[in-house]
Amino acid sequence: MDVLWAVLVQPFVDMVSAPDFLLQVLWDGFVGGVLYALIALGFVLIFKASGIFNFAQGIMVVFAALTLVGLYALGMPAWVALGLTLVVMFVLAVAVERLVLRPLVNQPDIILFMATIGLTYFLIGLGEFVFGGEPKVMITEALGLPTGMREWEVFGGVVFFQEIDIAAAAIAIVMVVGIGVFFHYTRIGRALRAVADDHQAALSVGISLEQIWVIVWFTAGVVALATGIMWGARSDVSFALQIIALKALPVLILGGFTSIPGAIVGGLIIGIGEKLGEIYWGPLIGGGIESWLAYVIALVFLLFRPQGLFGERIIERV
Amino acid sequence: MTAAVVPIRAAATDAAGPPLLALEGVTLSFGGVRAINDVSFDVRKGEIRAIIGPNGAGKTSMLNVINGFYHPQQGTITYKGTVRRRMRPYDAASQGIARTFQNVALFKGMTTLDNIMAGRTLKMKRGFLWQCLRYGPALSEEIENRRAVEEIIDFLEIEAIRKTPVGKLPYGLQKRVELARALAMDPELLLLDEPMAGMNLEEKEDMSRYILDVNRLWGTTIALIEHDMGVVMDLSDRVVVLDYGVKIADGAPEEVQKNQDVIDAYLGVPH
Ligand SMILES: Nc1ncnc2c1ncn2[C@@H]1O[C@H](COP(=O)(O)OP(=O)(O)OP(=O)(O)O)[C@@H](O)[C@H]1O
Ligand SMILES: [Mg+2]
Numbered sequence: 001m002d003v004l005w006a007v008l009v010q011p012f013v014d015m016v017s018a019p020d021f022l023l024q025v026l027w028d029g030f031v032g033g034v035l036y037a038l039i040a041l042g043f044v045l046i047f048k049a050s051g052i053f054n055f056a057q058g059i060m061v062v063f064a065a066l067t068l069v070g071l072y073a074l075g076m077p078a079w080v081a082l083g084l085t086l087v088v089m090f091v092l093a094v095a096v097e098r099l100v101l102r103p104l105v106n107q108p109d110i111i112l113f114m115a116t117i118g119l120t121y122f123l124i125g126l127g128e129f130v131f132g133g134e135p136k137v138m139i140t141e142a143l144g145l146p147t148g149m150r151e152w153e154v155f156g157g158v159v160f161f162q163e164i165d166i167a168a169a170a171i172a173i174v175m176v177v178g179i180g181v182f183f184h185y186t187r188i189g190r191a192l193r194a195v196a197d198d199h200q201a202a203l204s205v206g207i208s209l210e211q212i213w214v215i216v217w218f219t220a221g222v223v224a225l226a227t228g229i230m231w232g233a234r235s236d237v238s239f240a241l242q243i244i245a246l247k248a249l250p251v252l253i254l255g256g257f258t259s260i261p262g263a264i265v266g267g268l269i270i271g272i273g274e275k276l277g278e279i280y281w282g283p284l285i286g287g288g289i290e291s292w293l294a295y296v297i298a299l300v301f302l303l304f305r306p307q308g309l310f311g312e313r314i315i316e317r318v
Numbered sequence: 319m320t321a322a323v324v325p326i327r328a329a330a331t332d333a334a335g336p337p338l339l340a341l342e343g344v345t346l347s348f349g350g351v352r353a354i355n356d357v358s359f360d361v362r363k364g365e366i367r368a369i370i371g372p373n374g375a376g377k378t379s380m381l382n383v384i385n386g387f388y389h390p391q392q393g394t395i396t397y398k399g400t401v402r403r404r405m406r407p408y409d410a411a412s413q414g415i416a417r418t419f420q421n422v423a424l425f426k427g428m429t430t431l432d433n434i435m436a437g438r439t440l441k442m443k444r445g446f447l448w449q450c451l452r453y454g455p456a457l458s459e460e461i462e463n464r465r466a467v468e469e470i471i472d473f474l475e476i477e478a479i480r481k482t483p484v485g486k487l488p489y490g491l492q493k494r495v496e497l498a499r500a501l502a503m504d505p506e507l508l509l510l511d512e513p514m515a516g517m518n519l520e521e522k523e524d525m526s527r528y529i530l531d532v533n534r535l536w537g538t539t540i541a542l543i544e545h546d547m548g549v550v551m552d553l554s555d556r557v558v559v560l561d562y563g564v565k566i567a568d569g570a571p572e573e574v575q576k577n578q579d580v581i582d583a584y585l586g587v588p589h
Contacts, residue, residue, distance in 0.1 A: 186460075187435075187438075187439065187442045187459075187460070190428070190432055190435060190436055190439075191436065191439055193425060193427065193428055193432075194425045194428070194436045196427075197424075197425035197426050197427055197428065198423050198424070198425055198426070200387065200419070200423055201419065201423035201424065201425065202425075202436075203387070203407040203408070203411075204385060204407060204411060204416070204417050204419075204423075205411060205416070205436055205437050205439050205440070205499065205500075205503060206407075206408055206411030206412055206439050206440040206503070207436070207439050208408055
């Protein structure tokens, strides 16, 4: 009885009795969710356009952030370093298309998946070789990102907002809206959706798969850079960061592998759910809940909607 | 089909000139299966050429060879005077070969309008950055191509479904949208894989009329696969017949219809 009370009632009593603290938890969860959503977005872009599960998405985040910090350390202004990092991500996209995707075209998906694992280790090696393995500090201030703290007095308490978190959320929103508009209203966006829907038909109207692949890998690279900056600003820039890619998996299960809105909503649900679980239910089992709760949320969800939040209905043909 | 439905066609077929497309000794195998075995035939500029044959004869494979989805092990493909061992889909599309598919291959999540606009891909050249800005030249290009697409929409009488996601349309209309997308490419050679399969009589008559109109009004050369012999007789100038990957007849519809090998193939006489 006590256990049931502690699990089913007490946490909600705690929430209601300290709404300012609840708000703080929700905000922290939201910010984490935004970052998960961005990582999942990178996966979805590539998966939609090429059917490849890109294992290297996590390391791309690290690699982009390392490149930015490394270039800045050479003494150039932050904005130049940022521009050059974008160039590097573009070169990476072209190289992946030429050296990995094009030679492996029409191979089974599993082969391409393995190739992205290879790419992961290549990028780890390259990153360590060029920039060294030790953690680095993100150049948050040099990029003009705010670092202060805001307070909001509410419900008789105070809720704290890191300005960098507000900026992260704003940048994420702008980026997602930008990608959405681009997909819906331009020729290349239309071509991208066409490739996602039907490869053969896309080829038959003269869409170049090679060009589309470069564009999605570059877009995923830009998203990775943004994620790397935001995440790096909260902790530091190190290879350990790539494990956040593991957080993308439950988000993808939840949101569906092919849905951009799914990635975003899924990311937010996981981010907020994880934080709530950690704070209100975590102490019951002695903490550490954060590392696996996301998977539990996703799996429970999977029982009810196997195709994910926004995924297409799976229709079995018999 | 009544005579009224079939417009009188100008004598588009130019037997004297070089063919628009010629295949020489094409052989295509999948592992042990010979889908096409040493087949040669040509398509003349301005004609409607039918490809017929029983199930599994290799008709679809033939179209796939022509637009570069399949690469034959032997033979050559001569298109507009250029001899090739193989086509690439991008080259085929950019040189004016458009096609439809046996099992409708539309972009299901997109509207009718977007599907047809996708057919204009190669007509739109503005680069990635212009596209990002969606401004100036990129915008006027978009508008110009929209106009071309609207003409096709009028022609095929699909105004009412312009904004409908094509996945929601009935099968007959999907086939029509697919034709519209192919027409949006301004093709010189249009490949149609069973454009009337699964349609009722009225839909078939409509589709026949559109195909004839495309050929007559725009002079588009058409190669089509069709099982309905009535339709083949009415539409085509010349017919090539495949059976088990081998060409067994080639000629005017009336001749082919009387050919004993063709009759045997359709009746399933063992060889
Ligand atoms: N991608 C492929 N892989 C293996 N075999 C194939 C492939 N495509 C076609 N074939 C084989 O080639 C042969 C010819 O097939 P094709 O689809 O060209 O026939 P078809 O004349 O279009 O038949 P239908 O009237 O049924 O559409 C068949 O035996 C088929 O199984
Ligand atoms: Mg076929």
